[in-house]
Amino acid sequence: MLENYDVIVIGTGAGGGMAIKTLCEAGLKVCALNAGRQVDPRKDFRQHRMPYDLKFRGFDSPARRAISIGYMDNEYVAPDAWEHEIAYSMAPGTRWTWPRSNLVGGKTNFWGRSSARMADIDFKAASRDGFDVDWPVSYVDIAPYYTRVEEMIGVASTVQNRPSNPDGTYLPPIRFRCIDYILESGAKKSGIPYLPDRIAQLTQPHQGHPPCHYCGNCTEGCDVGAFFSSPYFLLPLAHATGNLDLRTNAIAREILVDTDGRAKGVAYVNRLTRQEVEVYGKAVVVAASCISTAQIMLNSRSRQWPNGIANSSGQLGRNLCDHMYGTTAYGYLPQLLGQPSFPDNVSAATVAWLPRWQNLDNPRQEKFLRGYSFYPGGGCEQFPGYYDDIEGFGAGYRAEIKRRYPTPVSLTLQAPSQRSDKNFVDIDPTKKDVFGTPQVRLHFEWDENTLKMWEHARQVSEELFRNMGAVYQGHGDPESPGWSLHETGTCRMGNDARHFVTNKFGQTHDVPNLYACDASVMLNCTDKTTTLSVLAFSLRTSEYIVNQFKTGGHRSV
Amino acid sequence: MAGQGPSRRELLQALSLASAASAFPGFSRWCFAFGKANAQPPAYRPQFFSASQYQTVEVLADLILPTTQDAAGKRQPGAREAGVAEFIDFMVFSDETLQEPFRDGLQWLDHAGRADFVRLSAGEQHAILERLAYKARHRADEKKGQLFFHLIRKYSVMGFYTTRIGLESLDYPGLTFYATSPGCTHHGNPEHVGKL
Numbered sequence: 001m002l003e004n005y006d007v008i009v010i011g012t013g014a015g016g017g018m019a020i021k022t023l024c025e026a027g028l029k030v031c032a033l034n035a036g037r038q039v040d041p042r043k044d045f046r047q048h049r050m051p052y053d054l055k056f057r058g059f060d061s062p063a064r065r066a067i068s069i070g071y072m073d074n075e076y077v078a079p080d081a082w083e084h085e086i087a088y089s090m091a092p093g094t095r096w097t098w099p100r101s102n103l104v105g106g107k108t109n110f111w112g113r114s115s116a117r118m119a120d121i122d123f124k125a126a127s128r129d130g131f132d133v134d135w136p137v138s139y140v141d142i143a144p145y146y147t148r149v150e151e152m153i154g155v156a157s158t159v160q161n162r163p164s165n166p167d168g169t170y171l172p173p174i175r176f177r178c179i180d181y182i183l184e185s186g187a188k189k190s191g192i193p194y195l196p197d198r199i200a201q202l203t204q205p206h207q208g209h210p211p212c213h214y215c216g217n218c219t220e221g222c223d224v225g226a227f228f229s230s231p232y233f234l235l236p237l238a239h240a241t242g243n244l245d246l247r248t249n250a251i252a253r254e255i256l257v258d259t260d261g262r263a264k265g266v267a268y269v270n271r272l273t274r275q276e277v278e279v280y281g282k283a284v285v286v287a288a289s290c291i292s293t294a295q296i297m298l299n300s301r302s303r304q305w306p307n308g309i310a311n312s313s314g315q316l317g318r319n320l321c322d323h324m325y326g327t328t329a330y331g332y333l334p335q336l337l338g339q340p341s342f343p344d345n346v347s348a349a350t351v352a353w354l355p356r357w358q359n360l361d362n363p364r365q366e367k368f369l370r371g372y373s374f375y376p377g378g379g380c381e382q383f384p385g386y387y388d389d390i391e392g393f394g395a396g397y398r399a400e401i402k403r404r405y406p407t408p409v410s411l412t413l414q415a416p417s418q419r420s421d422k423n424f425v426d427i428d429p430t431k432k433d434v435f436g437t438p439q440v441r442l443h444f445e446w447d448e449n450t451l452k453m454w455e456h457a458r459q460v461s462e463e464l465f466r467n468m469g470a471v472y473q474g475h476g477d478p479e480s481p482g483w484s485l486h487e488t489g490t491c492r493m494g495n496d497a498r499h500f501v502t503n504k505f506g507q508t509h510d511v512p513n514l515y516a517c518d519a520s521v522m523l524n525c526t527d528k529t530t531t532l533s534v535l536a537f538s539l540r541t542s543e544y545i546v547n548q549f550k551t552g553g554h555r556s557v
Numbered sequence: 558m559a560g561q562g563p564s565r566r567e568l569l570q571a572l573s574l575a576s577a578a579s580a581f582p583g584f585s586r587w588c589f590a591f592g593k594a595n596a597q598p599p600a601y602r603p604q605f606f607s608a609s610q611y612q613t614v615e616v617l618a619d620l621i622l623p624t625t626q627d628a629a630g631k632r633q634p635g636a637r638e639a640g641v642a643e644f645i646d647f648m649v650f651s652d653e654t655l656q657e658p659f660r661d662g663l664q665w666l667d668h669a670g671r672a673d674f675v676r677l678s679a680g681e682q683h684a685i686l687e688r689l690a691y692k693a694r695h696r697a698d699e700k701k702g703q704l705f706f707h708l709i710r711k712y713s714v715m716g717f718y719t720t721r722i723g724l725e726s727l728d729y730p731g732l733t734f735y736a737t738s739p740g741c742t743h744h745g746n747p748e749h750v751g752k753l
Binding site for chain 2: 048050051052056057058059061062174175176177178180181203212213214215216217340341342343344345380382383384387388391392393394395397398399401402405
């Protein structure tokens with residue numbers, strides 16, 4: 001296959017999907033490479049199954065359990081929805097959990113949907129507290145893209161006037177449940193905010209997509225497309241232009257360069273035939289998600305780029321950040337004991353959140369820098385997971401399980417790690433995966449600032465439990481890094497080519513026709529989730545690329 | 558797929574189809590109990606347990622989660638009708654790591670009383686389980702039995718609250734079509750103890 005395209009896009013998730021749509025709609029010929037197969041929501045997602053419709057009732061076969069990477073890699077989702085073939089390495093001491101979905105659309109098929117805008121308190125954080133460097137963009141640069149993305153995907157929330165959380169254009173919020181009002185009253189006593197989350201879940205018909213029908217189980221995939229995912233919201237629009245050639249099971253291995261060191265195409269391995277294929281384009285967009293993006297670029301070694309393409313700064317793969325997740329408090333609400341069951345899991349628990357309230361007026365107010373946020377959980381889940389808290393057996397045991405059903409409550413911390421020289425990815429010097437590609441190797445440990453946030457959050461959670469009259473039963477441990485799926489960095493954007501891989505448009509400093517359109521360009525992961533910002537930054541970069549084609553920066557085929 | 562969202566009717570069909578799709582071997586009992594009133598489930602043949610072990614598992618599961626009456630006086634069927642023993646047999650059959658703990662545990666139980674567990678009187682069976690279930694009644698030399706009780710209670714709960722019988726007994730409100738988000742209906746009640 002020797003074909004020429006305007007742009008080769010690696011990845012079809014939030015970043016890649018947005019790039020593909022934008023470039024195709026502008027009339028450019030796009031070849032999209034996706035490492036896995038096409039997604040078929042009606043077959044791959046079983047979120048409308050009751051546990052008794054599954055052979056192992058949702059507890060998974062021992063064989064599935066042995067290979068599951070956790071998260072939503074379970075009986076409700078097709079086994080190959082999650083990546084199990086492409087191996088990776090971890091440096092001694094690193095315990096990275098890496099749920100990768102290489103289905104078309106990637107992790108947008110299963111994401112948590114929380115969609116807050118980042119703000120200048122994030123972009124200009126270094127100017128406020130002196131740590132690390134500012135982003136090369138301001139909120140005013142990105143705000144119009146946030147607005148357009150919100151209009152495209154539909155985000156339900158309310159106007160909240162929070163200093164760290166700029167308001168956007170919102171659909172009506174999902175209504176508070178009993179537990180939300182109880183949590184809200186406790187938060188009020190604690191002096192911390194409790195508000196409707198910004199959630200990309202449709203509360204009314206939007207852009208031709210049906211509204212949510214609140215069945216629950218959203219993160220196991222939505223087979224009606226009532227929340228944003230690339231296969232429902234972006235790729236059909238790209239296909240409709242006739243400009244898209246989507247190649248599935250195409251695992252990008254290397255970006256090819258011409259004699260000047262500019263990108264000329266991509267070499268990929270066909271997952272099924274194991275054959276290597278080359279495609280050529282005038283520009284290349286890498287949107288394979290942070291770590292894979294770095295792997296592909298580091299593996300693109302040539303005479304011109306001996307240390308990986310666009311890596312003259314030596315920063316490619318560096319500055320990996322992630323959100324620390326973990327249950328900082330769990331227990332139950334005695335005021336709900338014996339209450340009727342209520343559909344609490346209607347939206348899989350991100351009805352509300354506790355957005356950052358720390359270090360707002362004074363950036364050095366707390367013992368840690370920056371800030372974190374919480375997501376609450378609880379109420380009637382399907383399975384009574386608290387059964388082991390109750391002693392005994394018999395009729396009394398059954399009655400107690402029923403009495404406790406509406407009462408569980410917990411808080412999940414979302415705390416950003418900060419840039420550290422210790423946290424990065426490189427290429428394993430000895431190991432190759434089954435496709436013959438040198439494996440990516442992860443180096444990561446939680447920094448002291450994040451651990452201080454954990455301690456702080458634990459105390460705040462315990463106090464909040466007291467203030468809402470909950471019985472506090474304990475806390476979990478921080479999850480291993482990677483669990484949040486919010487990794488950022490590896491191709492950070494900045495104005496100085498000596499210290500940053502990409503410029504403020506996501507274009508690599510070294511190779512003007514090579515772009516990154518995923519969270520790899522972000523300086524850190526802030527207290528917000530990444531997907532909305534990936535979409536906004538990708539839209540901005542994609543329009544910049546279109547403009548390059550219009551003004552002669554890149555020549556169209 | 559954009560612009561081709563399913564209708565409400567199609568969604569409702571999808572919901573009801575999913576729940577009717579149960580056809581896994583061995584899980585017959587509770588399906589029949591609710592699906593077709595007059596149909597007789599075929600006798601279940603254990604895949605892992607011997608006939609006597611299986612009988613013990615059935616008795617244990619039903620002691621842990623018996624048929625009861627709820628506060629409104631409504632009969633709530635228990636583990637036996639929900640086919641919990643079938644589920645446990647299937648899970649132990651499928652998972653080698655469970656086989657020894659179950660085999661040893663059942664053997665321990667048969668030696669805990671004056672006769673095999675299923676031959677004991679209801680009172681004697683209860684007395685043994687109470688020693689295993691409540692920390693205050695634990696005996697130092699019965700660690701093995703306590704661990705086994707914990708294990709079989711866990712699998713009984715897993716097997717029971719994943720059946721229609723079990724979920725209906727909790728009034729599980731999910732996997733339903735709600736036309737709008739079903740929020741709290743008694744906001745403002747200071748203690749949130751009003752009637753829904």
